[in-house]
Amino acid sequence: MKNYKKFFYFFAFVLFAIFFVILNINYLQMxxxxxxxxxxxxxxxxQFINAFNKVYQDSFEKYKIPINEKTVHLMPVVEIxxxxxxxxxxxxAEVEIKMISTNPRNPHNMANEEEAKILSLxxxxxxxxxxxxxxxxxxxxxxxxxxxxxxQCHLSKEKTxxxxxxxxxxxxxxxxxxxxxxIVVIIRxxxxxxxxxxxxxxxxxxxxIIYLMILIIVFILLRKIEALDKKYISELISANxxxxxxxxxAEQATKVKSEFLANMSxxxxxxxxxxxGFIKLLEEKIKDKENKENLNIxxxxxxxxxxxxxxxxxxxxxxxxxxxxxxxxxxLKDELNIIYKLFQNTAKEENIKLHIDEKNTDVCIVTDxxxxxxxxxxxxxxxxxxxxxxxxxxxxxxxDDNSNELYVEVKDEGIGIPKDKLEIIFxxxxxxxSSTTRQYGGTxxxxxxxxxxxxxxxxxxxxxxxxxxxxxxxxxxxxxxSKKNTQKETKVVDDKKYNYHILLVEDNKANQMxxxxxxxxxxxTFDIANDGIEAIELYKKNYDKYKLILMDENxxxxxxxxxxxxxxRFEKENNLSPVFIVALTANVLTDQKNRFVKIGMDDYxxxxxxxxxxxxxxNKIN
Numbered sequence: 001m002k003n004y005k006k007f008f009y010f011f012a013f014v015l016f017a018i019f020f021v022i023l024n025i026n027y028l029q030m031x032x033x034x035x036x037x038x039x040x041x042x043x044x045x046x047q048f049i050n051a052f053n054k055v056y057q058d059s060f061e062k063y064k065i066p067i068n069e070k071t072v073h074l075m076p077v078v079e080i081x082x083x084x085x086x087x088x089x090x091x092x093a094e095v096e097i098k099m100i101s102t103n104p105r106n107p108h109n110m111a112n113e114e115e116a117k118i119l120s121l122x123x124x125x126x127x128x129x130x131x132x133x134x135x136x137x138x139x140x141x142x143x144x145x146x147x148x149x150x151x152q153c154h155l156s157k158e159k160t161x162x163x164x165x166x167x168x169x170x171x172x173x174x175x176x177x178x179x180x181x182x183i184v185v186i187i188r189x190x191x192x193x194x195x196x197x198x199x200x201x202x203x204x205x206x207x208x209i210i211y212l213m214i215l216i217i218v219f220i221l222l223r224k225i226e227a228l229d230k231k232y233i234s235e236l237i238s239a240n241x242x243x244x245x246x247x248x249x250a251e252q253a254t255k256v257k258s259e260f261l262a263n264m265s266x267x268x269x270x271x272x273x274x275x276x277g278f279i280k281l282l283e284e285k286i287k288d289k290e291n292k293e294n295l296n297i298x299x300x301x302x303x304x305x306x307x308x309x310x311x312x313x314x315x316x317x318x319x320x321x322x323x324x325x326x327x328x329x330x331x332l333k334d335e336l337n338i339i340y341k342l343f344q345n346t347a348k349e350e351n352i353k354l355h356i357d358e359k360n361t362d363v364c365i366v367t368d369x370x371x372x373x374x375x376x377x378x379x380x381x382x383x384x385x386x387x388x389x390x391x392x393x394x395x396x397x398x399x400d401d402n403s404n405e406l407y408v409e410v411k412d413e414g415i416g417i418p419k420d421k422l423e424i425i426f427x428x429x430x431x432x433x434s435s436t437t438r439q440y441g442g443t444x445x446x447x448x449x450x451x452x453x454x455x456x457x458x459x460x461x462x463x464x465x466x467x468x469x470x471x472x473x474x475x476x477x478x479x480x481x482s483k484k485n486t487q488k489e490t491k492v493v494d495d496k497k498y499n500y501h502i503l504l505v506e507d508n509k510a511n512q513m514x515x516x517x518x519x520x521x522x523x524x525t526f527d528i529a530n531d532g533i534e535a536i537e538l539y540k541k542n543y544d545k546y547k548l549i550l551m552d553e554n555x556x557x558x559x560x561x562x563x564x565x566x567x568x569r570f571e572k573e574n575n576l577s578p579v580f581i582v583a584l585t586a587n588v589l590t591d592q593k594n595r596f597v598k599i600g601m602d603d604y605x606x607x608x609x610x611x612x613x614x615x616x617x618x619n620k621i622n
Contacts, residue, residue, distance in 0.1 A: 006220065011433075012215055015211060016211065017205050019211050019302065019358070024076070024209055024304060026033065026200075032283050039334075042187060045113070048082060048141075057147070057150075058149065060152075060590055061217070066151070067161035068163050068165055080099060082582070084097035084356045093183065095188070096454070097183065098184050098186070100182050100184055101119070104171065105168045105368070105472075114511075115141075116129055116572040117185075119179065122141075122179055123179050126543060138186070138188075139186055140184070140185040140186075142183045144176065144180045144183060145179060145180060146179075146180050152179070154171055154172060156172055157169075165286075172311055220351055222503045244517060268586070271508075271510065272607065276512075276608040277515075277517075277518065278514055279299050280611075281517060282295055284371075297432045300596050302422060320547065322614060326368045326371075328366065328367075328368065328369055330369045331363070331364050332361045332365050335372070336361060339356070339373055339377060339380070339395075342499050343377070343381075346381075347393060350389065354380075355392060355393070355394045355397045356394075357394065358397050359398040360399045360400075363482060364483065364484060365406065365479040365482060366479060366481075367406070367479045368456075371456065372457070376410070377473075378449065378450045380395060380410055383410050383411075383414065383473075384412075386415050386471075387415075388413075388414065391413035391470075391601075392412075393410070393411070393412045396411070396412040396474075405477065405479065407475075408477065409474035410469055410473050412470045414470050414471060416468050416469050416470055417463070419467075422465060427448060431509065431536065448460075454475045483526075490603075496522075498522050498523050498618050500524065500525075501527075501548045502527075502547060503527050503529060503546045503548070504526050505531075505532070505535040505563065506529075506530075506550070506552045506555075507531055507533075507552060507555040507556060507582075508552075511607075512528055514549070515609075522615070527546075531557040532559055532560060533558045533572055536563055536566050539579070546579055547578070547579070548621055550584045551585075552584055553583060553585035553586075561595070561596070564601055565599055565600065579601075581600065581601045581602055582603045583604045585605075585606065603617055
């Protein structure tokens with residue numbers, strides 16, 4: 001309401017200012033118009049007197065009236081003075097008429113100094129009139145020129161009637177057209193002001209009425225707007241409250257979902273860690289072909305399960321908008337060779353020929369190598385999965401120097417996709433046919449994730465397919481050319497032994513067994529803590545012995561994060577050099593990784609454990 005009041009007062013003030021300016025302009029215009037009207041009236045009055053004068057003069061000439069002692073008083077020039085006096089009386093002295101001359105016969109008509117100047121102007125410039133304002137009076141001067149009739153009394157003294165000659169010695173020697181004098185109409189300014197006032201008052205009253213009407217209309221409109229505004233604000237507050245509640249529900253659902261994914265990832269990856277670890281150890285010991293094949297089946301099944309978990313986690317991050325792209329310079333040909341070797345073996349096992357067609361790929365480019373490999377791997381995996389034995393799969397990669405664009409295409413001779421299903425294959429958890437899932441397996445997330453990743457990299461994943469003949473997936477993404485490879489190279493010394501003591505914090509017995517084997521194999525000695533509390537106690541007793549702590553996260557009694565915070569606090573209080581702490585956990589979500597670093601951990605290893613990455617960390621500590 002306060003805002004509307006302020007607006008109303010401001011509007012009223014501005015409107016008043018506008019009306020004030022308009023009325024002032026109006027007043028000035030009226031003053032000009034009134035002056036022009038008075039000028040016209042004064043001129044008309046003089047014209048009337050001139051007409052009256054001419055008629056009388058013509059009558060003297062027409063009827064041959066002699067000018068003598070009796071008739072001289074009937075002459076217009078004499079009578080004008082009396083007429084002017086009578087006229088002035090009748091208009092309450094508001095208008096005065098007089099005659100002036102520099103050479104008058106009547107001394108009352110003698111021009112003063114200012115009037116003489118005006119007559120001089122008429123003499124020089126032949127002006128029709130002059131109008132001046134002085135002492136609240138308006139003076140209108142109209143020149144008088146000698147006519148033929150005037151010559152009876154003003155030509156020469158010898159030819160002038162005896163009465164004029166006997167009484168006047170001056171004002172002779174004129175000819176037709178000479179300036180004799182002027183008629184002056186003097187209008188008191190009170191007349192002008194009276195007329196002006198009357199017109200202006202009418203306009204002021206009209207302006208006030210219009211001003212008040214506008215204010216009333218604006219006031220009514222503002223009240224209506226205010227009522228609508230209150231209603232709108234009320235509805236908006238109600239809607240905001242609902243949205244806030246929905247937001248809280250959504251945030252809670254997201255939180256529950258994230259916690260579920262983190263727990264699911266942890267619970268599945270934890271046993272997979274020990275399973276893959278022991279499989280690797282068994283692969284080194286088992287030489288029997290049949291048992292090696294059985295072990296390979298177990299390994300493949302575990303990899304399928306791990307891929308499903310990774311797909312679900314990637315999809316979750318994309319859906320939540322928490323997915324990020326890295327810009328790293330790497331050698332394109334090297335990465336393609338790794339992918340080709342990996343899938344060549346897979347294709348060979350399925351009796352499928354994998355072909356690679358490269359053009360201008362021996363260059364360093366800048367994009368996200370991990371996501372690029374993930375896209376190509378997904379497309380190749382699908383192509384091999386849906387292609388029958390004896391057929392071909394093609395990987396085509398071209399880099400264009402001119403446009404700085406990378407073209408990737410994966411083509412197969414597989415079962416193809418029906419035209420009516422092409423629109424849905426990029427949707428999450430979708431496949432061309434439900435029978436496809438039963439026959440070939442998969443979650444239906446691969447293409448959806450690949451399509452999203454291509455968009456993140458600046459392109460669009462497209463498809464062409466013909467049922468029974470095969471499919472062609474392709475995309476083009478913008479990249480930058482680089483002079484050097486900035487991708488971190490993995491340097492591993494396979495047979496190196498590490499002669500120092502570490503602390504392993506792990507609650508899962510199977511993982512403890514596996515880690516014991518790995519750590520012993522690497523030449524490390526170690527203590528084992530079953531949870532965070534035991535880890536803190538052991539560290540406080542033996543802090544000078546440990547060069548590394550491998551810290552699990554999800555443990556009973558106290559988590560790895562809580563234990564890390566306590567260890568860092570203990571170090572700070574006792575001025576100790578910080579021990580190197582590495583998270584060894586199945587929590588692989590990006591926000592979890594960031595949290596580990598934030599609380600004070602130095603590095604991160606995910607489960608299932610990559611032994612080569614562990615060796616890199618050990619080398620870093622050395």
